[in-house]
Structures are given as structure tokens and as C-alpha cells.
Amino acid sequence: xxxxxxxxxTYQHAFEAQxxxxxxxxxxxxxxRETTTRIHGRDHFEFRGTDExxxxxxxxxxxxxxxxxxxxxxxxxxxxGDEYVVMVRCFxxx
Numbered sequence: 001x002x003x004x005x006x007x008x009x010t011y012q013h014a015f016e017a018q019x020x021x022x023x024x025x026x027x028x029x030x031x032x033r034e035t036t037t038r039i040h041g042r043d044h045f046e047f048r049g050t051d052e053x054x055x056x057x058x059x060x061x062x063x064x065x066x067x068x069x070x071x072x073x074x075x076x077x078x079x080x081g082d083e084y085v086v087m088v089r090c091f092x093x094x
Contacts, residue, residue, distance in 0.1 A: 032058040038092070044075070045088040052084045059086035066090050 032049040045062055049055040059074060066072040072090040079085070 034058070034062070041092050043070075043090050043092060047086045047088070048080075048083045050083060055084045055086055059088050063088045063090075 032047055032051075032055050035046045035048075037044045037046070045059070047055050047059045047062070049058075056077065059077075063072045063074060066088075070090040070092070072088060075087040075089040077084070077086040
């Protein structure tokens with residue numbers, strides 16, 4: 001059903017969160033940092049952040065935006081302290 005409404009519990013949860021914040025709009029934005037390095041002729045894109053889902057989603061977005069002929073892949077993902085780390089690697093064009 002593409003036009004289905006969310007359940008009433010979703011609206012109730014959003015209302016309670018807004019009321020707890022004093023009537024202000026509640027934002028749930030997470031920060032994901034990306035660094036790029038080149039190791040042995042391969043590009044490596046490292047993503048770090050505190051939220052596992054948003055870090056992995058950012059890494060997958062980057063992986064899917066890279067040309068298929070460069071063989072992009074998620075090399076590894078793990079927790080390091082309080083941060084989640086995902087590494088995407090691909091071959092260079094040279």
C-alpha cells in the first residue's frame with residue numbers, strides 16, 4: 001500500500017518527544033565522517049560515526065556511486081571504542 005498511513009503509535013511517540021523538548025522541533029541527525037586514503041594503488045574510503053545504521057548507509061551510498069569497473073566493496077566494518085567504522089575500497093583507474 002503506497003498511500004498507507006503510519007500507525008497511531010508513531011504519531012504518539014513524535015508528539016511525546018516534541019512535548020518533552022518543550023514544544024521545539026526534535027531533530028535526530030547523526031554525524032558521519034569520511035576520510036580518503038590511497039594504499040597500494042587502491043582508494044580506501046573510511047566512514048566513522050556513533051550510529052551504526054547511518055555510517056553503514058553512508059558507506060553503501062559511496063560504494064554504489066563508484067564506477068563498477070573499479071570493483072568497489074566494503075572491506076571491513078567494526079566498532080572502535082564508541083565509534084562504528086566502515087571501510088570501502090576500490091581499484092584506481094591507472
